[in-house]
Amino acid sequence: MKKNNFFLFAALALQLAACNNGDTVKEKETAILTAKAGITEKPFGTFEGKPVIEYAITNASGMQVCIINYGGAISRITTPDNKGEMGDVVLGFDNLDGFLQKGNPYFGGLIGRYGNRIAKATFSLDGKQYTLAANNGVNALHGGNKGYDKVYWNIEKQAGDSSLKLTYTSPDGEEGYPGTLKMEVIYTLTSANELKIEYTANTDKATPVNLTSHAYFNLSAGADSTILGHELMMKAAQYTPVDSTLIPTGKIDAVAGGPMDFNTPKLIGRDIANVPGGYDHNWVLSRSGSGLELAARLVHPGSGRVMEVYTTEPGLQFYSGNFLDGTLTNTKGGKKYVWHGALCLETQHFPDSPNQPSFPSTLLKPGETYHHTCVYKFSTQQ
Numbered sequence: 001m002k003k004n005n006f007f008l009f010a011a012l013a014l015q016l017a018a019c020n021n022g023d024t025v026k027e028k029e030t031a032i033l034t035a036k037a038g039i040t041e042k043p044f045g046t047f048e049g050k051p052v053i054e055y056a057i058t059n060a061s062g063m064q065v066c067i068i069n070y071g072g073a074i075s076r077i078t079t080p081d082n083k084g085e086m087g088d089v090v091l092g093f094d095n096l097d098g099f100l101q102k103g104n105p106y107f108g109g110l111i112g113r114y115g116n117r118i119a120k121a122t123f124s125l126d127g128k129q130y131t132l133a134a135n136n137g138v139n140a141l142h143g144g145n146k147g148y149d150k151v152y153w154n155i156e157k158q159a160g161d162s163s164l165k166l167t168y169t170s171p172d173g174e175e176g177y178p179g180t181l182k183m184e185v186i187y188t189l190t191s192a193n194e195l196k197i198e199y200t201a202n203t204d205k206a207t208p209v210n211l212t213s214h215a216y217f218n219l220s221a222g223a224d225s226t227i228l229g230h231e232l233m234m235k236a237a238q239y240t241p242v243d244s245t246l247i248p249t250g251k252i253d254a255v256a257g258g259p260m261d262f263n264t265p266k267l268i269g270r271d272i273a274n275v276p277g278g279y280d281h282n283w284v285l286s287r288s289g290s291g292l293e294l295a296a297r298l299v300h301p302g303s304g305r306v307m308e309v310y311t312t313e314p315g316l317q318f319y320s321g322n323f324l325d326g327t328l329t330n331t332k333g334g335k336k337y338v339w340h341g342a343l344c345l346e347t348q349h350f351p352d353s354p355n356q357p358s359f360p361s362t363l364l365k366p367g368e369t370y371h372h373t374c375v376y377k378f379s380t381q382q
């Protein structure tokens with residue numbers, strides 16, 4: 001294919017696959033002619049009286065990431081396969097109603113104040129007991145009934161046209177957590193096809209903080225209904241075993257060649273039948289320091305798409321989409337999101353840390369700054 005034709009083809013594929021569903025053919029043609037690196041905006045509905053915009057960041061090679069104000073959610077990630085064909089590799093919805101539906105399992109959302117579970121929805125701090133909403137059986141999950149995936153995030157485009165700055169201030173006592181938490185999340189799409197997520201937060205009272213992102217990946221971009229044929233590597237010699245309600249027992253076990261061992265890449269479907277309920281655990285990353293380090297590598301052999309995960313955090317929750325059951329509505333293109341239809345790789349601190357004195361602390365005190373960086377890097381292999 002001639003170079004110019006290639007670019008036109010790439011732009012066409014991008015626009016057809018990307019954030020412009022529902023536009024007229026004429027609008028699409030205009031979009032094709034203007035497709036270039038930068039940030040575009042498209043109305044996506046209204047939430048609590050405020051406009052929800054879908055921001056699309058496109059880089060020079062045509063990769064695109066879309067973010068919405070509702071939940072600060074990643075609504076789309078379009079990356080090339082090993083033949084250069086673009087495809088959307090995250091689950092999501094065609095419209096805001098999809099995101100707002102009861103039972104939306106946190107698609108793409110920013111999660112907090114405490115991502116993952118807190119046992120019996122309670123913790124003690126400085127001699128005081130705090131009670132949270134028990135929104136997952138008796139436990140608290142992902143920040144409560146209205147976690148940060150269900151609030152309106154302000155979004156500002158940043159100089160350089162490749163980053164968005166999202167801000168949200170969580171009031172003192174929101175969902176039972178102490179202290180006003182001021183947060184900033186920066187999403188950047190780099191020229192090296194990396195989606196970088198940088199979190200910072202400050203508080204005016206001591207509070208537990210564990211922020212993460214809940215994107216559901218399926219690198220086949222719709223070709224495979226499940227992720228059982230994806231190959232996963234996780235750099236972790238240990239994990240935190242859980243009880244029947246998915247609360248860590250407090251032990252740290254070696255993966256030791258068993259079903260939880262992903263140090264050597266293996267198909268997710270290989271051992272999953274030996275893990276009751278499927279994978280939904282926190283791995284203790286084998287780290288050499290506190291900087292950004294490789295945590296996981298995911299490959300979809302059919303398309304050759306590869307995603308590497310880098311983080312500054314000590315843990316990684318690998319969730320194999322065990323609760324997806326095909327019942328969500330307003331899904332992209334009406335697709336059925338079935339059992340194991342996608343997976344999450346959530347960089348984080350360990351679940352239930354506020355009640356587990358042996359785990360790394362998640363306590364943020366006034367005067368300190370919470371920092372967390374996560375990079376999802378996309379590439380291909382033959």
Ligand code: GLA
Binds near residue numbers: 105106141246323
């Ligand atoms: C997390 C949890 C899972 C599940 C999903 C959302 O990853 O660990 O148990 O609650 O979120 O459905």
